[in-house]
Amino acid sequence: MKPFTKVTGIVAPMDRANVDTDMIIPKQFLKSIKRTGFGKNLFDELRYLDVGQPDQECTGRPLNQDFPLNQARFQGAEILLTRKNFGCGSSREHAPWALDDYGFRCVIAPSFADIFYNNCFKNGLLPLVLSEAVVEQLFQQMYQTDGYQLTVDLQNQQVITPAGEVFDFEVDEFRRHCLLNGLDDIGLTLEQADAIKAYEAKRRENAPWLFDAVKN
Amino acid sequence: MAAKTLYDKLWDAHLVQQRDDGSALIYIDRHIVHEVTSPQAFEGLRLAGRKPWRVDSVLATPDHNVPTTVTERASGISGIEDPVSLIQVQTLDDNCDEFGIVEYKINDRRQGIVHVIGPESGACLPGMTIVCGDSHTATNGALGALAHGIGTSEVEHVLATQTLVAKKMNNMLIRVDGELVEGVTPKDVVLAIIAKIGTAGGTGYAVEFGGDVFRAMSMEGRMTVCNMAIEAGARAGMVAVDDITIDYVKGRAYAPTGEVWERAVEAWRDLKSDDGAQFDEVVVLNGADIMPQVSWGTSPEMVVGVHDNVPDPAQEPDAVKRDGMLRALEYMGLNAGQPIADIKLDRVFIGSCTNSRIEDIRAAAEVVKGRKKADSVKQAMVVPGSGLVKAQAEAEGLDKIFVAAGFEWREPGCSMCLAMNADKLGAGEHCASTSNRNFEGRQGYGGRTHLVSPAMAAAAGVAGHFVDVREFVRT
CATH class of the missing domain: 3.40.1060.10 (Aconitase, Domain 2)
Structure with a gap:
């Protein structure tokens, strides 16, 4: 996983609440057996005027010019600014994969859906919670300023505006550590293999019906 | 000892290791796998040279992509007309074969929607931790288990370590x-x-x-x-x-028996x-x-009683919410104040991990019996949740009731709940659906979903618009 330390980047808006994972990446693209290549279909139904198909070349498709990601001022955006309960709905990790593949490194919202929030951290994408009032303030600044950028500093847990305002944010210590260092969860967990085996042996003794029932 | 909630008990019983920062390592008893969220996880295992920790904890089946027409299903996996879907189902088969995982393949009579086959087979039991790369895994919590959805990275993590990092x-x-x-x-x-x-x-x-x-x-x-x-x-x-839980579990294929059952x-x-x-x-x-409910918008919270009217955004004080309501009305092609009963349906979908079990099929059949689908409804389909549900329904003659009424009787799968297979809504079509999500485009690009119970969906299919099923069955 690529580490996330400090990002300064253009901010793009997704100015609505309850953005669901079907909206982030529609189901027809979930048929891929790869982890990459979802970026061109991020927000597909909002971004294009036609219905997208898997494996389709997207360069010639008709664009919805009202959609921010299609506008010149938001090209190259790395930070997505949105409203509450972002990422609700399905557990599809294709949603953070699509955001990451598009080039986003961070999503700022007043709240996130649980599973999406969790999935982001596995992919070097930072879901960042700021209060509704601060998010509203950032929306205003962003709309008023072409090329509006924010700096997200995970080390110091701060968002810094171009005017130098600083907003602190919270993030779990373990997740922060993994993200800062780009650590692979599985490798870390396997260092605890003995503890897992010890637990398992006890469980097998106390609840034998949980073992060996499902077999070919 | 302090009084504990059910969740506290399930959590404590599965705690492998508590960390100082509040996160913990939790042991996973059962892992259900389907074709959409697992290929990248198996690939990850292979790339790292890892093997599943405990193969007997895993049960797999394809459900999201499988076709539900009798003709497509007749030739098994090669009958899947969409080549991209076929690759995904084939990949699940290959991965399960390679790693020795039990899989109910496409035409196994036990195949079905993951959240239907888990409890049905007894693979999911009370007291377990149960995960699956699917947000509706919570279904299994009905057994008195801790069950929830996970992402693909976590699917790989559970396969490799039998645990999850959780808080x-x-x-x-x-x-x-x-x-x-x-x-x-x-x-x-x-x-x-x-x-x-x-x-x-x-x-x-x-x-x-x-x-x-x-x-x-x-x-x-x-x-x-x-x-x-x-x-x-x-x-x-x-x-x-x-007792209802215990009676349900007793005698299931993977449930314990004899002295172990008593324990x-x-x-x-x-x-x-x-x-x-x-x-x-x-x-x-x-x-x-609580009255029979119908969703009018594009979020599962946008729900009213069948006798109510579509709400008026002008009455909503919260600006962000009001904005969402306005957008939903536009997408759904509805007007504020319009009676729910005036909404005309183009299609009816009875199925999904929410409502495709035998009781759901029976409830729909009871409403449909001796009646006919409205001519204005283009299609009404009934998709049982598993091969075993289908067989049970057919043994009770329920399939014949549906077919006689002009409803389609399909093969098991997720189907039009999320339209990853060929079953989907056309743009602008209204659907009375027993599924769980009414998001924009969920059941097909531009499709308009109304979430209802199986009985309400069946009644809407017959009437051509929403009706209160309680009054409807009396007429």
């Missing part, structure tokens, strides 16, 4: 007191709950559903309710174990919140107040 959630009790009015179903109960607390109301919580209504509810009804916990933002929903039942009897257990949040509804 304990808060406890919420949703109590529905009293009795339901006749004709009001578990689906109506859960829709009413979501309407009350909102789609983020349960975020960060493990929800226990309690109170008289749930004590009286069947296991399949409890599954319908727990299934939609995620639509209220809660990763996990659960119901305490009682298991003794352990399961403790799977309830202790008297005096503290919940961080308690929500109370009165069962008698």
Whole structure:
């Protein structure tokens, strides 16, 4: 996983609440057996005027010019600014994969859906919670300023505006550590293999019906 | 010892290691796998040279992509016309074969929707931790288990380590007191709950559903309710174990037998919140107040009773919410103040992990019996949740009732719940659907979903518009 330390980047808006994972990446693209290549279909139904198909070349498709990601001022955006309960709905990790593949490194919202929030951290994408009032303030600044950028500093847990305002944010210590260092969860967990085996042996003794029932 | 909630007990029983920062390593008893969220996880295992930790903890089946027409299914996997879907189902088969995982393949009579086959086979049992790369895994919480959806990276993590890195959630009790009015179903109960607390109301919580209504509810009804916990933002929903749970589990293919069964039942009897257990949040509804529900918008919280009107955004004080309502009305092609009963349907879908079990099929058949699908309804399809549900329904002659009424009787799968296979809505079409999500485009590009119970969907299919099924069956 690529580490996330400090990002300064253009901010793009997704100015609505309850953005669901079907909206982030529609189901027809979930048929891929790869982890990459979802970026061109991020927000597909909002971004294009036609219905997208898997494996389709997207360069010639008709664009919805009202959609921010299609506008010149938001090209190259790395930070997505949105409203509450972002990422609700399905557990599809294709949603953070699509955001990451598009080039986003961070999503700022007043709240996130649980599973999406969790999935982001596995992919070097930072879901960042700021209060509704601060998010509203950032929306205003962003709309008023072409090329509006924010700096997200995970080390110091701060968002810094171009005017130098600083907003602190919270993030779990373990997740922060993994993200800062780009650590692979599985490798870390396997260092605890003995503890897992010890637990398992006890469980097998106390609840034998949980073992060996499902077999070919 | 301090009184514990059901969730506290399940959490404590699976704790491998608690870390200082609040995160923990949790042991996973059962892992259900399907074709959409697993290929990248298996690929990850291979790339790292890892093997599944405990193969007997895993059960797999393809469900999201499988076609549901008899003709496509007749030739098994090669009958899948969409080449991209075929690759995904084939990849699941290959991965399960390679790693020695039990898989109910496409035409195995036990194949079905993951959240239907788990409890049905006895692979999912009370007291377990159960995960699957699918947000509706909470369905299994009906058994008195801790069950929730995970992403693909976590699928790989569970395969490789038999554990999850997790943080304990808060406890919420949703109590529905009293009795339901006749004709009001578990689906109506859960829709009413979501309407009350909102789609983020349960975020960060493990929800226990309690109170008289749930004590009286069947296991399949409890599954319908727990299934939609995620639509209220809660990763996990659960119901305490009682005789109804134990009777349901007894005799299932993978359930214990003999002396081990007795030991298991003794352990399961403790799977309830202790008297005096503290919940961080308690929500109370009165069962008698719940009417048959219909969703009008593009979020599962946008729900009203069948006799109500489409709400007016002008009455909504919260600007962000009002904006969402306006957008939903535009997408749905509805007007504020319009009676729900005036909404005309183009299609009816009875199925999905929410409502495709035998009780759901029976409820729909009872409404349809001796009646005909409205001519204005282009298609009404009934998609059983598994091959075993289908066989049971056919043994009861329910398939014939549907076919005689002009409803289609299909092969098991996720089908039009998320339209990953060929079953989907056309743009602008209104669908009475027993599924769980009414998001924009969920059932097909531009499709307009109305979430309802199986009986309400069946009645709408016959009438051509929404009707109160309780009045309808009397006519």
